[in-house]
Amino acid sequence: MAEVLVYVDHVDGAVRKPTLELLTLARRVGEPVAVALGNGAADTAATLAEHGAVKVLTHDASEYADYLVVPKVDALQAAYESVSPAAVLVPSSAEGKEIAARLALRIGSGIITDAVDLEAGDEGPVATQSVFAASFTTKSRVIKGTPVITVKPNSAAVEAAPAAGAVEALAVTFSDKATGTKVTARTARESTGRPELTEAAIVVSGGRGVNGAENFSIIEALADSLGAAVGASRAAVDAGWYPHTNQVGQTGKSVSPQLYIANGISGAIQHRAGMQTSKTIVAVNKDAEAPIFELVDYGVVGDLFDVVPQLTEEIKSRKG
Amino acid sequence: MSLRIVVTVKYVPDATGDRHFADDLTVDRDDVDGLLSELDEYAVEQALKIAEDSDDDVEVTVLTIGPEDAKDALRKALSMGADKAVHVEDDDLHGTDAIGTSLVLAKAIEKAGFDLVVSGMASTDGTMGVVPALVAERLGVPQVTLLSEVSVEDGTVKGRRDGDAASEQLEAALPAVVSVTDQSGEARYPSFKGIMAAKKKPVESWDLSDLDIEAEEVGLDGAFTKVEAVAERPARTAGTIVKDEGEGGKQLAEFLASQKFI
Ligand SMILES: Cc1cc2nc3c(=O)[nH]c(=O)nc-3n(C[C@H](O)[C@H](O)[C@H](O)COP(=O)(O)OP(=O)(O)OC[C@H]3O[C@@H](n4cnc5c(N)ncnc54)[C@H](O)[C@@H]3O)c2cc1C
Ligand SMILES: Cc1cc2nc3c(=O)[nH]c(=O)nc-3n(C[C@H](O)[C@H](O)[C@H](O)COP(=O)(O)OP(=O)(O)OC[C@H]3O[C@@H](n4cnc5c(N)ncnc54)[C@H](O)[C@@H]3O)c2cc1C
Numbered sequence: 268m269a270e271v272l273v274y275v276d277h278v279d280g281a282v283r284k285p286t287l288e289l290l291t292l293a294r295r296v297g298e299p300v301a302v303a304l305g306n307g308a309a310d311t312a313a314t315l316a317e318h319g320a321v322k323v324l325t326h327d328a329s330e331y332a333d334y335l336v337v338p339k340v341d342a343l344q345a346a347y348e349s350v351s352p353a354a355v356l357v358p359s360s361a362e363g364k365e366i367a368a369r370l371a372l373r374i375g376s377g378i379i380t381d382a383v384d385l386e387a388g389d390e391g392p393v394a395t396q397s398v399f400a401a402s403f404t405t406k407s408r409v410i411k412g413t414p415v416i417t418v419k420p421n422s423a424a425v426e427a428a429p430a431a432g433a434v435e436a437l438a439v440t441f442s443d444k445a446t447g448t449k450v451t452a453r454t455a456r457e458s459t460g461r462p463e464l465t466e467a468a469i470v471v472s473g474g475r476g477v478n479g480a481e482n483f484s485i486i487e488a489l490a491d492s493l494g495a496a497v498g499a500s501r502a503a504v505d506a507g508w509y510p511h512t513n514q515v516g517q518t519g520k521s522v523s524p525q526l527y528i529a530n531g532i533s534g535a536i537q538h539r540a541g542m543q544t545s546k547t548i549v550a551v552n553k554d555a556e557a558p559i560f561e562l563v564d565y566g567v568v569g570d571l572f573d574v575v576p577q578l579t580e581e582i583k584s585r586k587g
Numbered sequence: 588m589s590l591r592i593v594v595t596v597k598y599v600p601d602a603t604g605d606r607h608f609a610d611d612l613t614v615d616r617d618d619v620d621g622l623l624s625e626l627d628e629y630a631v632e633q634a635l636k637i638a639e640d641s642d643d644d645v646e647v648t649v650l651t652i653g654p655e656d657a658k659d660a661l662r663k664a665l666s667m668g669a670d671k672a673v674h675v676e677d678d679d680l681h682g683t684d685a686i687g688t689s690l691v692l693a694k695a696i697e698k699a700g701f702d703l704v705v706s707g708m709a710s711t712d713g714t715m716g717v718v719p720a721l722v723a724e725r726l727g728v729p730q731v732t733l734l735s736e737v738s739v740e741d742g743t744v745k746g747r748r749d750g751d752a753a754s755e756q757l758e759a760a761l762p763a764v765v766s767v768t769d770q771s772g773e774a775r776y777p778s779f780k781g782i783m784a785a786k787k788k789p790v791e792s793w794d795l796s797d798l799d800i801e802a803e804e805v806g807l808d809g810a811f812t813k814v815e816a817v818a819e820r821p822a823r824t825a826g827t828i829v830k831d832e833g834e835g836g837k838q839l840a841e842f843l844a845s846q847k848f849i
Contacts, residue, residue, distance in 0.1 A: 278752060335729075335730065335731070335732075335748075335755075335757060336720065336730060336732075337730070340724075360751055361716060361733055361750065361751070362750065362751075364715065364716055364717050364720075365716075365717060365720035365730070365732065367717075368685065368715075368717035368720050368721050368724075369720055369721065369723075369724045371686065371811075372686060372689070372721055372724050372725070373724070376811060377684065377686055377810070377811025377812040378685060378686065378717065378811070378812070379812055380685075380715045380716070380717060381714070381715070393815070397820070398714075399602075399606045399607075399712075400602065401820060402606070402819065402820055403607075403608065403817055403818065403819055403820060404817070404818050404820055405612075405814050405816065405817050405818075406814070406815045406816040406817075407812055407813060407814045407815060408812065408813050408815060409811060409812050410810070410811065410812065410813045411811040412811065444727065444729075447728070447729030447730070447759055447760075447763075448729040448730060448731050448757055448758070448759040448763075449757065449758045449759065450755050450756070450757060451745075451756045451757070451758050452755070452756040453753045453754070453755050453756075454753060454754045454755075455752065455753045456751075456752055456753055456754070469848065493848065493849075511735075511749065511770055512749070512751070517602075517711065517714070518626065518708065518709075518768065518769045525848075526843070526846075526848050536602050536603055537602065540714075547846060547848075548823075548826075549839065549842070549843070551835075551839070555828070555830070560826075560828055561823075562823055562826075563823075563826040563828070564823075564826040564827070564842075564846075565826050565827050565828075565829075565839065565842040566826060566827070566828040566829070567828075567829055567830075567831050567835040567836075567838065567839050568828060568829070568830045568831060568835075569830065569831025569835045570831070573831060573833075573835065573836070574831050574835040574836045574839065575836065576836070577834075577835065577836025577837060578835075578836035578837075578839050578840055579836075580836070581836055581837050581840035582840055582843070582849055585840065585844060585849050586849065
């Protein structure tokens with residue numbers, strides 16, 4: 268069976284969930300060969316093997332942390348040349364898309380970004396994309412070169428599928444462009460202890476209706492009662508009530524959880540672009556005419572300051 | 588010293604309008620109102636700011652690839668304060684994908700002459716967010732992308748990239764390709780004076796032959812990707828909507844329990 272390269276997103280060896288989802292999709296089109304770079308790369312092998320990686324190519328060098336994007340492109344290209352895969356799959360993070368695009372250009376291939384599903388086809392993998400703020404679904408193929416496809420989080424289930432996961436050192440020679448953009452300082456984002464927004468099964472969001480940074484504690488309390496991530500509309504972020512890293516929408520994160528709860532959010536097209544593919548959508552809004560209600564499975568027309576705390580209490584008492 | 592800035596701007600269908608696909612599965616750009624992609628306004632803004640903050644002799648050129656109407660996007664950028672514009676227009680460009688777009692942009696940027704390219708973080712129609720990285724790869728210059736803060740000093744571009752896991756300070760020598768996010772600072776509105784001045788600013792039109800690009804390299808025929816099917820997402824089935832009369836939170840909890848979320 269043909270091999271499929273899977274680019275691994277990990278933090279110091281801890282593999283992030285979207286990569287495991289990618290392995291599920293990769294197994295539909297071939298045998299997954301994982302590529303893990305940077306600090307802790309070799310520590311990813313056990314988890315990757317459990318989820319279907321037949322091989323794990325690893326390489327660590329200071330360049331991956333010290334310079335932007337290009338060292339990773341050089342390494343992925345080296346992996347591509349050593350494996351000659353049938354496809355290359357990369358998680359759809361901002362950086363993942365940039366790496367994938369530059370690789371595609373170098374190897375004379377096309378690129379498809381932000382796939383939400385992937386199937387094997389007679390003429391190569393077929394990617395499903397959700398476009399125009401999720402109002403259309405398209406099916407596309409790369410028709411020249413080796414398909415390079417980036418896949419959004421929550422596009423497939425994580426499945427156990429034990430495989431060899433043999434670790435092999437990848438030989439990488441950095442190009443003269445690798446050191447072009449220097450990372451002169453890095454401030455790690457503080458962990459909130461809540462699930463990662465793009466990976467969470469449940470997302471609870473607040474918008475302008477939350478009316479102040481201090482009131483976001485109501486949204487957080489609901490999120491914590493459900494083990495959910497917290498999101499925010501751009502209006503709430505622009506007002507300085509919640510960090511931009513939590514913004515959901517076209518210029519924030521795109522989420523596709525099992526459950527999305529929108530509180531005090533009107534449902535503008537740019538917000539919908541980031542949450543419309545959620546499985547179940549719930550909204551609390553005091554305006555019965557708010558466009559968000561067009562999307563919901565269940566909506567409460569009411570004041571979030573009454574409804575949300577009552578909901579949180581009820582969930583807590585039901586969970587005991 | 589002089590500093591030549593090229594800002595790439597895309598003309599896109601209005602997101603609040605009825606966006607759809609044409610029969611050949613490309614975006615219908617004829618029957619929908621278009622505009623300068625809002626996310627490229629941030630690129631124009633930062634280019635103008637860099638120009639204002641510089642002691643050098645700065646020239647800001649805005650560049651678009653698109654149909655005849657894409658001139659509207661150039662006009663808007665000129666009225667915000669850019670100095671001149673280049674419009675790449677050719678019937679053979681219809682249906683060009685990201686790889687092809689980056690080829691045309693890179694050739695046009697080289698022809699225009701550049702020290703700094705400033706792009707938006709993503710278009711509001713294709714939303715791929717890859718074109719700046721592709722253009723940097725093609726031009727063989729540093730990529731300093733997704734900046735929420737940017738400045739240029741002594742031939743060096745610096746900026747802050749707020750990523751998923753960390754916020755990074757980046758630095759590269761010019762020439763370079765930069766992209767800026769919607770966190771980089773509100774874009775200015777064109778003033779009346781700006782709008783009047785824009786009418787006199789030069790807009791050059793180039794076609795593929797001006798850029799030494801063969802028709803087969805771009806357009807639907809040259810594309811590296813193919814859209815095989817397009818389907819409108821079925822409307823979500825109407826949900827249950829209740830009015831809170833004191834029990835709204837409890838009713839919602841009941842719904843969540845029925846769906847096994849609690
Ligand atoms: C290029 C571009 C990109 C954008 N990207 C994004 C993006 O990524 N994400 C995003 O969210 N937006 C984005 N926007 C902005 C978007 O257009 C909207 O302005 C924004 O989503 C509005 O946020 P909101 O729903 O919180 O605020 P509003 O639209 O002001 O809605 C607030 C809602 O809260 C309700 N409300 C008020 N008080 C209460 C209460 N006490 N109880 C219950 N309900 C209450 C109101 O009825 C109203 O419906 C973008 C815009 C542009 C042009
Ligand atoms: C819904 C949809 C999905 C698509 N999916 C794919 C796909 O998977 N693969 C693929 O190869 N193509 C795809 N395309 C085609 C692709 O969008 C276009 O080729 C486009 O010109 C480049 O991608 P983008 O608009 O997403 O650019 P982005 O990478 O999002 O744009 C970033 C920046 O590049 C600059 N820029 C982009 N296009 C232009 C332009 N025409 N003129 C001037 N500056 C520009 C702007 O500064 C912009 O802010 C898709 C198009 C649509 C509408």
